[in-house]
Amino acid sequence: MTIFDEATAVSRRADGRYDTHPDQRFALVVPGAATPPAVNGGALLAAVLRAVLGESPHPHPVATSAHFLRVPQLAPAQVEVTWLKHGGTAATARAALIQDGKVILDTTVTTGTVKESTAAEGLDWTGPPPGFPAIEDCVDLGRWPGTVAADGAAGYAAQVGVLMDPATTGWRQGEPSGLPEMRGYFRLREDRAADALLLAMAVDGLPPVVFGLGATGWAPTVELTWHMRAVPAPGPLAVQTVSRHVSGGWFDEEAEVWDSAGRLVAQSRQLARVGRGPVNGTGANGAAASLSTAPSPAGR
Amino acid sequence: MTIFDEATAVSRRADGRYDTHPDQRFALVVPGAATPPAVNGGALLAAVLRAVLGESPHPHPVATSAHFLRVPQLAPAQVEVTWLKHGGTAATARAALIQDGKVILDTTVTTGTVKESTAAEGLDWTGPPPGFPAIEDCVDLGRWPGTVAADGAAGYAAQVGVLMDPATTGWRQGEPSGLPEMRGYFRLREDRAADALLLAMAVDGLPPVVFGLGATGWAPTVELTWHMRAVPAPGPLAVQTVSRHVSGGWFDEEAEVWDSAGRLVAQSRQLARVGRGPVNGTGANGAAASLSTAPSPAGR
Numbered sequence: 001m002t003i004f005d006e007a008t009a010v011s012r013r014a015d016g017r018y019d020t021h022p023d024q025r026f027a028l029v030v031p032g033a034a035t036p037p038a039v040n041g042g043a044l045l046a047a048v049l050r051a052v053l054g055e056s057p058h059p060h061p062v063a064t065s066a067h068f069l070r071v072p073q074l075a076p077a078q079v080e081v082t083w084l085k086h087g088g089t090a091a092t093a094r095a096a097l098i099q100d101g102k103v104i105l106d107t108t109v110t111t112g113t114v115k116e117s118t119a120a121e122g123l124d125w126t127g128p129p130p131g132f133p134a135i136e137d138c139v140d141l142g143r144w145p146g147t148v149a150a151d152g153a154a155g156y157a158a159q160v161g162v163l164m165d166p167a168t169t170g171w172r173q174g175e176p177s178g179l180p181e182m183r184g185y186f187r188l189r190e191d192r193a194a195d196a197l198l199l200a201m202a203v204d205g206l207p208p209v210v211f212g213l214g215a216t217g218w219a220p221t222v223e224l225t226w227h228m229r230a231v232p233a234p235g236p237l238a239v240q241t242v243s244r245h246v247s248g249g250w251f252d253e254e255a256e257v258w259d260s261a262g263r264l265v266a267q268s269r270q271l272a273r274v275g276r277g278p279v280n281g282t283g284a285n286g287a288a289a290s291l292s293t294a295p296s297p298a299g300r
Numbered sequence: 301m302t303i304f305d306e307a308t309a310v311s312r313r314a315d316g317r318y319d320t321h322p323d324q325r326f327a328l329v330v331p332g333a334a335t336p337p338a339v340n341g342g343a344l345l346a347a348v349l350r351a352v353l354g355e356s357p358h359p360h361p362v363a364t365s366a367h368f369l370r371v372p373q374l375a376p377a378q379v380e381v382t383w384l385k386h387g388g389t390a391a392t393a394r395a396a397l398i399q400d401g402k403v404i405l406d407t408t409v410t411t412g413t414v415k416e417s418t419a420a421e422g423l424d425w426t427g428p429p430p431g432f433p434a435i436e437d438c439v440d441l442g443r444w445p446g447t448v449a450a451d452g453a454a455g456y457a458a459q460v461g462v463l464m465d466p467a468t469t470g471w472r473q474g475e476p477s478g479l480p481e482m483r484g485y486f487r488l489r490e491d492r493a494a495d496a497l498l499l500a501m502a503v504d505g506l507p508p509v510v511f512g513l514g515a516t517g518w519a520p521t522v523e524l525t526w527h528m529r530a531v532p533a534p535g536p537l538a539v540q541t542v543s544r545h546v547s548g549g550w551f552d553e554e555a556e557v558w559d560s561a562g563r564l565v566a567q568s569r570q571l572a573r574v575g576r577g578p579v580n581g582t583g584a585n586g587a588a589a590s591l592s593t594a595p596s597p598a599g600r
Contacts, residue, residue, distance in 0.1 A: 009438045053436055062550060063523035063571045065365030065391050067408045084403045085369045089573070092367050092406065094394070096434055103384045106365050106408055110523055110571075121506075123302065123515055123574055125480065125546040158378040178471055180425060215423055222390055223363035225525040227552060227571050229545050244427040244556070245529050245564045248415040249389075250362060252527060252567055254554075256544070264545045265550055269569050270362045271527050273389070298527075 002190045003159055008046040008197060010079055011052075018051045018079040020097070022072040026156050041221050042157045044105050044140070046138050048095050048192060049200055051079040058111040060071075061196050065084050065225040066107045073100050073177030078243040090106050115231040117263040120187025126264055130240040130256065137183050138163035139208075161187045162237075171211040178244035180251070184235045194232040194259065202237045203255040204269035209243045210251050211273055217275025226255075226268035249274050302490045304457055308346040308497060310354075310379055318351045318379040322372040328518070338371050340456045341521050344500030348395050349500055351379040356389050358411040360599050361496050366407045367583050372399050380472070397567040417530040417563040426564055430540040430556065435485050438463035441507075450566025460505060461487050463536075479542035479549070480509040485536045493594040494532040494559065502537045503555040503568035509543045510551050510574055519551075525569035526555075535560025549574050 007023035012146035026043035049061055077099040083090045097105040115121070141162040159235045165183035170176050186205040188198065201227045208219035238258040243251050251274055257266040306546040307323035349361050385392045397405040415421070425574045441462040443455070465483035470476050486505040488498065490580035504524045508519035538558040543551050550572055559565035 012540055024555070062365065065367070065408060065525055067363065067365070067384075069387075069392055084367075084406055087369075091370055100391060106384055107404055108365060108395065108523075110367050112522075112550070113548070114550065120547070122549060123510070123546050125513055125543070127542075127544040143310070173340065210423070213423060221367065221415050222412075223364055223408075223525070223527075225523070225569065227550075227569075229524075229550070229552070230547065242427075242428040243425070244567065246423050247530065249422060250412070250414065250529070254531070255553060265546065267569070268548065269525065269527075269567070 002188065002192045004188055004190065004192060004198070005283055008043055008050055008134060010047055010051045016055070017083040018081070020047045020077050020079055021083070022077060023076050024154050025159060027074065027154065028156050032156070037070050037074055038218070039074070040201065040204075041066075041068055041105070041224065042204045044072065044097055045200045046197040047106055048079055049109065049197055050096050050107060051081050052093050052109045053111070053196065055081060055083070055122045055147045056093070056111040057086055058113055060112060060228050060231070061109050061200075062090070062112040062114060063110040063225070063227050064107060064200065065104060065223070067103055067223045069262050072097070074102045075099065077104065087206050094188040100206065101216035114228055114230050117233045117261050117265055129258055129262065129264070132183060132238045132240070133165050135236060137162055137166070138164050138184060139169050142266060160188060160235060161184055161189050162206060164206070171214065171216065176214040177212045180212045180246065182209055182212065183240045184239060185216075187236045193234055194237055196228055199228060199232065199237075199266040200226065200256060202239055202257050203266055204270065206239055206241050206255075208272065208275070209241050209253045210246060213246065213276050219272050219275040221270050221272045222267055226266055228266055230259070230263050230265045232259040233261040233263070233266040236263070301372050302488065302492045304488055304490065304492060304498070308343055308349045308350055311325050311346055313360070315410055316355070316381040319394070320347045320379055322374055322377060324374050325375065325459060328456050337374055338518070339374070340501065340504075341405070341524065342504045343367055343370065344397055345407070345500045346497040347528045348356070348397055348405060348407055349497055350411065351460065352393050352395050353411070353496065355381060355383070356393070356515050357386055357413040360412060360414045360528050360531070361409050361500075363392065363410040363525070363527050364407060364455040364500065365385060366405060367407055367523045370402060370404045372404045376397065377404065395593055401471070413528050414528055417533045417559050417561050417565055425511070429444050429562065429564070431482060432483060432538045432558070433446055433465050435536060437466070439466050439469050439482060459489060461489050461499075462506060465508070468512060471514065471520055473515060476514040477512045480512045480543045480546065482506040482509055482512065484539060487536045493534055494537055496528055496586050497567040499528060499532065499537075499557060500526065501567055502539055504570065506541050506555075508572065508575065509541050510546060511535050513546065515574050519570045519575040520571045521570050524568055524570035526566055528566055530559070530563050530565045532559040532565040533561040533563070537565075565569045
């Protein structure tokens with residue numbers, strides 16, 4: 001069993017009730033750091049979806065809405081699943097991740113059936129794909145600081161491999177592109193086929209788009225809805241994220257996930273809070289961020 | 301009080317419990333027609349949001365996820381609201397529209413505060429706006445067949461005015477553009493300022509995007525999530541919708557709503573089922589889009 005499958009496992013206690021345990025190995029900040037260890041939202045969502053899909057009459061989570069309410073502890077938690085509808089085409093459940101009686105993550109999941117990525121039948125139309133660079137031309141984000149313990153063993157960045165389009169990594173050198181866009185490839189470091197659970201992580205797998213505007217720092221997801229559009233083919237997942245609007249401390253981030261067969265397999269939009277770290281560049285509408293030459297604080 | 305406000309009214313019975321009544325005046329198909337009278341989903345959502353906002357510590361529904369499970373009857377219904385979190389920046393409630401003990405519409409709503417459309421403070425960035433034609437160059441959809449009773453009094457299309465970019469109305473003459481795109485202006489026929497409740501209707505206010513691929517017929521929304529991004533300025537709302545992927549009977553539809561001050565005030569994505577009506581045109585993958593001279597969606 002892979003670390004991902006261990007870290008997102010659920011254990012059935014009764015109908016609609018499961019035990020789970022947010023796992024340090026997918027924490028964004030390791031224990032002992034200044035901030036609490038926030039387990040990657042995709043890993044939490046994968047655990048919830050595992051419980052839902054185990055009970056679902058349909059195989060795929062076609063629409064998953066998730067509101068992130070609290071940061072979980074690295075301690076026992078429960079998943080509660082309540083079915084609202086069992087239809088022939090779609091079934092809908094509410095599912096929540098609960099800890100100490102409080103909802104950490106509240107979701108509604110509609111399940112159904114999507115086709116294999118390479119199948120085509122009936123009305124079939126896809127917009128033009130983003131321009132992804134060749135994977136060998138991408139920049140490996142590596143095991144970035146703040147998510148890997150001193151012994152190198154733990155943390156989200158030790159589990160996933162993110163290879164970025166160099167056009168979207170200027171923020172690493174304090175030279176943000178001025179555009180809220182990220183493009184790259186997402187995979188587990190372990191060998192594991194892509195499926196719905198991994199797609200739930202991939203849609204939030206790249207650095208926050210606002211890094212491209214110079215706004216670094218933790219950008220907590222408030223709400224994320226994602227749609228599974230096809231069963232992914234084997235191979236790496238190409239992910240593009242963009243934002244359309246940043247203001248009042250809120251930003252949207254839209255992700256598209258394309259599989260190795262060149263098909264759109266997942267889409268998402270999230271609403272998140274702009275991180276409270278320093279902003280390099282003004283982020284004024286349009287151009288100013290790209291003019292910034294301010295050096296990045298060490299360690300970001 | 302406007303018809304919209306009457307039709308989306310809720311009456312408090314107890315904390316978190318309200319009475320409401322899906323209203324024939326916002327039904328998409330009038331009673332007596334071959335199919336049940338489906339009240340516009342935006343009108344149902346507005347009633348649910350009215351109940352939530354009346355209890356919310358924050359003024360705006362920044363993130364609303366809605367799963368549409370069943371078609372309501374034109375009969376008494378209830379809204380049940382359960383708060384999951386009251387935070388300083390955001391509060392989250394589950395809210396459901398219930399009829400005969402069954403969930404019609406299940407939502408999770410996170411409330412917060414967004415800025416006035418014309419205010420600017422902190423990091424503020426917006427992508428390029430869609431190219432909307434002047435409102436006087438648009439085509440009034442009028443009171444289209446199937447939503448207005450014989451006496452002309454009732455139905456959704458009698459309450460809203462939709463003025464469409466003529467580039468996106470070829471489907472009316474059996475000549476779909478070949479692109480899943482709609483652009484137009486949305487307003488109530490009555491004089492009423494735009495607010496969160498009206499934005500909830502505007503994000504699903506245009507004809508289904510797949511009409512542009514020739515797939516007409518009722519296209520039921522399965523899930524719709526929308527984000528309020530700013531308080532709209534007075535005046536008409538400009539709406540653009542696009543799809544990125546249609547397959548397996550499912551399609552996505554993304555909406556952007558821009559106010560008269562030229563600011564992005566709401567965004568949504570919905571997953572819907574392709575209507576079962578006849579398909580005019582092939583909708584074949586890629587070809588239609590690449591041959592079209594219509595502009596591609598901004599920022600995508």
